[in-house]
Amino acid sequence: MEKFDLIVIGAGPSGYAAAMRAVDFKKKTLLIERNTLGGAGITNGALSSKTWWELSRDMLAFRKNLKRYGMTPPSAIWKEIQSEVNTAVKEKVDLLNDHLEHIKTDSKYSNYLTFIQGEADIIAEHQVHVKNGNGEITYEGSNIIIATGSRPRHVPELPIDEKHVFTSDGIEQMDDFPESLVIVGAGVIGCEYATIFAGFGKTKVYLIDKGDSILPFEDSDVVEVIERNLEAEGVHIHRNSQLSKMEVKDGRVHYTLTFTDGTVEEFEVEKALVSIGRVPNFEKLWAEAVPIKMGKRGVEDHDTNTTVSNIYAVGDITADINLVNVGELEGRYAVEKIFGKPDKKLVYENISTIMFLNPEVAGVGLNEKMARQQGLNYKVVSLDYSCISRAIAKRNTEGFIKLLVTDDDEMKVLGMRVIGEQASSAIQAVALLISMNKGIEELAECVHPHPSITEGIQESVRALLGKSILKSGLMKNKVSCYCYDCSKEELKAI
Ligand SMILES: Cc1cc2nc3c(=O)[nH]c(=O)nc-3n(C[C@H](O)[C@H](O)[C@H](O)COP(=O)(O)OP(=O)(O)OC[C@H]3O[C@@H](n4cnc5c(N)ncnc54)[C@H](O)[C@@H]3O)c2cc1C
């Protein structure tokens, strides 16, 4: 039986990152993938959906701006757009494949990494069995990392067939833009696809939301902007609604909603998308004799260790945050733990995120909702995009920057949300400050390029320090600083 220092099951972002870090330690590593390299980080997931989003943003901009040049906006052609997305997906999968080919032939790495296609399962604490078109084989591993990811959650009441009622695994393979689409679940995936389809302007989108606002984990000022824009693009948000029935009749989707006020209404659309969360891929992955413990939402891990000492779990298979950057972080960290000593502890507080909506929403650390749930006193500054030259030049001043700091002299950064054009580019400096546990002065004095969105962050910081160019509180909703007292649940202008 061939022996490896490490066997990694799954070559999505987490598994691929783990395997490549193991190579740095010159450890004999086996990487196994049953499907396509990159997992949901590329196909029917992060990269593919972001390519749809980028192309849909182009179309939205055409529809809004071409009048300025006396031109009529073009109409989006599904097949053309789909083909462009497929090209993007192929480019990234090819890059990873190509990289593996180079590794195979490069003397620096070739002794360390073996990649095979196949379905793997753990038959004993140190043994992994792999089945593929060529037959079956068992390998021995001193250590094993499970990185098998997740898939869309199905529920028996919803007739998912990937023909009329889709999940994110099938929606991008449709034949054409549907004339109407209902989206069940107003979380990140639901809202991103609502933004994508609304942006192309060919589909009437309905979004079913259990509560009275979409994105229930986000602050209300952020959600208000997103809801306003979705509705301006013709999206109908069914608020406070419970889906009581969905069926496919004569090739159309019929659904019934019961609203919290007791009313019941029926609707008919061409297609449906179900985006009600994801579940871990763990079925048949280990034999009964291997005592890996599962929690409700995934493998129970402590700092990437499972309940079996030589087996680790990383990425979406674990019960924490489902993101590419988190999966990569965990994959690399587990390897550093196995073969060395990680430089830093695994912490989740300073993870940066982007939600690809209209406009994009970038975040790091706490928002106000979280800070209040944690019973924290904080100072917060909010600066409107209309104060930022770059946003004015871009002819799009919709959005704001919101920065939360501790309510003490140190003013340590607790978190930030930026909603608006290029929000994602503005977040990194603050993410770095949080990870370095630094106060905000550093940002106040560093010279930013002009005109740039990050200047808005600098001005926000200066406002908190009482030395901004535009003075806080003078112009309604432009620059404002508040202080939140959690014992009184009170927000006061400062
Ligand atoms: C529509 C959508 C959009 C998203 N957008 C973003 C985004 O913008 N930003 C972001 O950070 N995250 C995004 N995510 C989340 C992100 O894609 C996941 O968090 C990430 O892919 C998880 O990586 P992973 O390696 O843990 O799992 P996966 O990507 O799911 O990869 C797991 C791999 O393991 C393989 N595998 C499973 N079982 C076996 C087995 N028994 N044997 C061999 N191989 C196996 C699978 O085939 C797969 O390739 C999005 C997800 C979706 C669905």
Ligand SMILES: NC(=O)c1ccc[n+]([C@@H]2O[C@H](COP(=O)([O-])OP(=O)(O)OC[C@H]3O[C@@H](n4cnc5c(N)ncnc54)[C@H](O)[C@@H]3O)[C@@H](O)[C@H]2O)c1
């Ligand atoms: N930009 C990004 O970073 C990005 C993009 C897409 C996905 N993701 C990741 O993928 C994960 C999964 O996304 P998701 O949107 O499927 O999950 P989610 O947890 O974000 O949202 C699911 C939503 O569905 C609702 N819901 C649950 N059951 C329901 C039911 N029976 N009927 C109606 N609504 C129901 C929930 O209340 C929730 O609002 C996210 O947690 C995120 O980590 C990230």
